[in-house]
Amino acid sequence: MNLALVINLVYIVASVMFIFGLKMLSSPATARQGNLLSAGGMGLAIIFTLVNQHIIAYQWIVLGVVIGTVVGVAAARMIEMTAMPEMVTLLNGSGGLASLLLGWSEYQRNQEVVVFSAFVIALTALIGGVTFSGSIIAWGKLSGKLDGKPVLFNGQQIVNMLLLLAILVCIIFFTLNPINGLIIFLVLIGLALILGVMSVIPIGGADMPVVIALLNSYSGLAACAAGFVIENNLLIVAGALVGASGIILTNIMCKAMNRSLANVLFSGFGSVVESATGQGEQGEAKPINTEDTYPILEAAASVVFVPGYGLAVAQAQHTARELGELLEENGAEVKYAVHPVAGRMPGHMNVLLAEANVPYDQLVEMDDINPIMETVDVCMVVGANDVVNPAAREDETSPLYGMPIINVDMARTVIVLKRSLGVGFAGVQNPLFFKDNTRMLLGDAKSSIQGLVREFKEA
Amino acid sequence: MRHLKQITYTIFVTLLIFMALTTPVLAAQEANSSGESLTPIYLAFILALSIFLGFELISKVPATLHTPLMSGSNAISGITLVGALLAAGYDSEMSATILGTLAVTFATINVVGGYMVTDRMLEMFKKKGD
Known part of the structure; x- marks a missing residue:
């Protein structure tokens, strides 16, 4: 055989x-x-x-595999679960770079390629390059090494258009004459890297889940293009699966934020918001302390935690789970409702809660909790803001209007754990804080929950 | 009933993929004898089917598992490693070998890092009472 x-x-x-x-x-x-x-x-x-x-020649393979394995194992073991978005972004970039290098290597090995091969080599370099530099910028924004604010300047669209045009010209020239095309090929790689940077800088920190999902898709497409270069069906199948996966996640994220992909990619969210915050306060928020919160929780038959990224920032997930267990011992039914865009990447909050030993059968999705929200006694909103803002449902002038939210305001009592009465990521005022059934438990989420745990233990 | 439909569907799609994957192997042998390559067409055929299958599979993944899905699919995109191994192992120009070796390194990071971190995450997802 x-x-x-x-x-x-x-x-x-x-x-x-x-x-x-x-x-x-x-x-x-x-x-x-x-x-x-x-x-x-x-x-x-x-x-x-x-x-x-x-x-x-196996020596080179061994060298590459050993280095890659050491780095991969070290990264996978040491990374904190809160830093998972950074990790995934870097892995995306690494995959894009690998595809780019593979395409380049194939070109160096044999420059006398047919038109189709030259075209897919150029495509691999383009997608791989964009994935790599885009991921590096996204990583910088996520880890705080770069400013998370959208970078917008006059004529940005024109610059991008010219960039795309130049890339197109390079691809055409390279495809038609690959034999002496090394210079054009290198220019193409350079332009692809610039394009990656240019496409991520106008995107704000809050929109990063979309970007990560999109880059995930690109890394798959890069592998796919590399598959065409070396005519390997496995690369094409695997790359296409990943590409499809990334596109679906991107779509889910966009829907959950009620925005089109074009809107996320081309306009900084901050610029949209400024015009729409002029409503001012809508009443008086009712503060509460831990001593007064305890009897409410003690009497509750069902409690739903709604965590946001603030929970992770305060490192309060373990304490929240402890409180959840005490509530269960007290006879309450406890659930954790997670919004699709809570956290810094799709499903991030679920991983953080799972790390804190919350069983996955207690994690519920937005669409499952909303229909039964009216039967919930107490909703504990921990570090979430925009994703529970009823303005998205009620106020047509709100920039959040139309975004699907977790309808916590429909629960009998809502307790909002929050550092201060400030606005959320989107910079939008939250009428939830002023509703009759809402109580504000201000302060650090972790110490507030610890206070509640203490109340339960002492009682 | 719905379950049965799902199984039939999966088998159907798997068969399609199987067909798509085997054709180029046969086509390559065919091309060797005739000297003409039909490969791009077959590769495009595979691509179309895989994207279709990918959409079907991924839309069934619950939101709870979206982060492990991303890191896991990321590891799969490290499949570039298969091509990179060949690029680094061929006896060809030094520049091609060095680029291939670099490709092996980054693809390995992707594969090893991706699968391990996904496993680490999925290990934490426990049912009540486990």
Whole structure:
């Protein structure tokens, strides 16, 4: 039997393992095995690639694999769960760079390529380059090394248009004459890197979930393009799966923020908001302290926590879980309702709560909690603001209007844990704070919850 | 009933993918004898089917698991490693080998880091009483 055929058959098995791995991710109960299955497929593909008879120099491979493994293991072990968005962004960038380098290497090996190959090599360099530099900028914004504010300047669109035009020209020239095209190819890589930077700088910190999802998609598409370069079906299947995944997540994020992708990508959110905050205060917020909160919680038969990124900032997830357990011992039904865009990336809050040992059957999605919100006795809003703002439902002039929210104001009592009476990310006033059934528990979320835990233990 | 429909559907799509994957292997052998390459068309065929399948699979993943989904799919995009291994291992120009080795390094970070961190996250998702 010929070896190439065997290798190709193994690639088929590997792609089926990827597919089933992703399928098993549809439930938390099977997700871990699914990931292992997917990793197994990857291992299989790698091993059978190594027996390929064209490989003669193993020393370079060993060098690359060893360095990559050390860095990968160290990063995966040491990263804090709160920093997961940064980690995923860097991994995206790493994948994009790998595809770019692969395309480049193929070009260096053989410059006498047909038009189609030259075109996909150029495409790989473009997508890979944009993914890499875009991810680096996104990482800078997420980790606070760069200012999270959108960078907007006059003529930005014109500059971008010229950039795209130049890239197009480079691709055409390179495709038509790849044999002496190294200079054009390098220029193309440079332009792709600039394009990546230019496309992420106008996006604000609060919109980062969308950007991460989009870059995730790009990294898959880059692998896909590389698959066309080396005519490898496994790269195409795997890359397309990832590309589709990223696009779906991007779409979900955009829907959850009630904005179009174009709106996220091309306009800084801050500039939209300034015109619409002139409503001022809408009444008087009613503050409460921990001693007075305790009897409300003690009497509650159902309690729903609504965590936002503020929970992670205050590192209050463990204390929140402790309070949740005390409430359960007290006979209350406890749930954690997570908005799709809470946190800094899709599903981030769920991971943080899982880390704090909140069982996944207590994590509920927005669409599942909203219909039963009227039956909930107490809603504890911890560090969330815009995603529970009733203006999104009621006030047509609000910039948030139309965004799906968790309807905490429909619960019997709402307790908002908040540092101060300031506005949220979007800079929009929150009428929730002034509702009759709302009480404000001001102060650091962690110490407030600790106070409540103490009340329960002493009682 | 709905479950049955889902299984049939999965089998159907898997078969399609299987067909799409095997065709280029056969096509490549065909092309060797005739000297003409139909590969781009077949590759595009695979691409179309995979995107379709990807949309179906991912839309079933609950919001709770979106972060592990991203890091896990990220690890899958490290599949570039398969190509990079060949690029680094061929006996060709030094520049190509160095670029290939760099590609191996970054793709390995993606694969190893991605799968490990996903496993670390998914390990934390426990049912009540586990």
